[in-house]
Amino acid sequence: MSDSTPLHLRELATTSASTPVAKSRPEFLIALGLAAGPVVALGFTRFAYALLLPAMREKLHWSYASAGGMNTANALGYIIGAATAAWWSRRFGARAVFLWSMVISALALLASASTGDLAGLAVLRFVGGLSTAITFVVGSALASRVHNGGHQSRSAALVGVYMTGVGIGVVLSGVVVPAALTAWGVSGWQAGWLLMGVLALVAVTPAVWASRHVPEATGAAAAQRGRAGLKLLAPTFAWYVLFGAGYVSYMTFVIALLHGQGMKTWGTATFFIVLGAASAVATLLVWGRLIGRLRGGTAPALVSVVVLVGVLPVLLWHGTVAAIVSAVVFGGSFMAGPTAVTVLARRMLPQHAWTSGIALLTVAFSVGQAVGPLISGLLSDSSGGIAKGLWLSVVLLAVSAAVALVQRERGAAEHRHQDAPTLVPVPVPVPVPVPADRSAAER
DSSP states (O other), X not given: OOTTSOHHHHHHHHHHHHOHHHHHSOHHHHHHHHTHHHIIIIXXXXXXXXXXXXXXXXXXXXXXXXXXXXXXXXXXXXXXXXXXHHHHHHHHOHHHHHHHHHHHHHXXXXXGGGOOOHHHHHHHHHHHHHHHHHHHHHHHHHHHHSSOSSOHHHHHHHHHHHHHHHHHHHHHHHHHHHHHHHHHGGGGHHHHHHHHHHHHHHHHHHHHHHHTTSOOOOXXXXXXXXXXXXXXXXXXXXXXXXXXXXXXXXXHHHHHHHHHTTOOHHHHHHHHHHXXXXXXXXXXXXXXXXHHHOXXXXXXXXXXXXXXXXXXXXXXXXXXXXXXXXXXHHHTTTTHHHHHHHHHHHHHSOGGGXXXXXXXXXXXXXXXHHHHHHHHHHHHTSTTHHHHHHHHHHHHHHHHHHXXXXXXXXXXXXXHHHHOOOOSOOOSSOSSSSOSOHHHHHX
16 A cells, blocks of 8 residues: 555554454444553542541541642652553553553552551552553543544544443442441451452453553654643643642542541442542533543633532531532542543644643642642641632632633644644444545545
8 A cells, every 4th residue: 555545544454364353343332441540540549538538547647738738649659650651652552551550550559458557558558659640641542543533523432432441430439438437347347458459450351451451552743743732731731730730639538527527427428429420420411522522721721610519518508418419529520630631742743742741640640649638738728628628629619710811722733734644534434445436525
């Protein structure tokens, strides 16, 4: 096949000739299989800590600052993992890195059940943060490639499917952890880590299948175009730092707040399950498609505002109704942030820069996640209690919404034209390597 044949025609002909079964796999199922990554990376390793925190604080005699410091250790690992994810991907291949980082995360979860030492647990949280960042960043890039055609809304919807893994993980941990705490009391925190580690190992199986059916990256281009795109994303970098600090403070301490308001173990479990279910449903059915239609910083700003509204009920009122309303609104919106960032990176960067672009954006996100819980924990240890610490989330989310509106969507058309020409739909399977009417195809 000649070099003048459009890139997407050459790819499709090659794939059809060599792997016809792979092309027939439904894109939805591939994205859903990749969603096993966020199940482990965020649903278990990141967010389930909030469920375990009250029992660990009581059993291990921690202050709120110490508890927040554990998440800071996790976030520091996340920063390093996100910063190096593109290098690991280039060195060993995206699929292998995605899968092995999941395995390491699962082992860190299992090991967390083996010690009550603060330093030891902090190291494991650090390792878990590092490996899960790599999982999430590389998985996001893989999800961006599930649909390599020119339909932006379709690609955004599939990225949304990938992000539903977070909600699924939250729901699963919302069942497993309270069951362990009910069976063994405050000592059940170790069983909670152990059970999630086992589930994380099981989750590797669908991830293996899905990663094998993701198209290879295409469209090598000049590195300076990727750097130019990253400069254009500067407002989104700033937004992601503020958003990360704001939302994670809530996720770290909200269960402790509800416990302080008198809610029992299964009440907080219900809250967590509703939050996770709302996240999965809204990300799958609402945000993926909505973000695909919004331009510039409109989607990130909208996400910040809705998340902010979700924080308010538990701060303004006590009781089950306020908690459930908060779970639905917050849960239904907080994972739309990574979805919006992934879609923006796909639009404004050439395809070869997607992994590194998403990685650098995730570093910004991780900086916010490292700082937020620590400051919130220090505020929670003061006279105002946990509520005072959580008001930090409201302030940060409000500022992040204003910053997001500065983002303009520029340069995307150029990158799509140069890296992924998809001017003419091509039927599948392709009967011959090169269309007979080449000139028509090239038009």
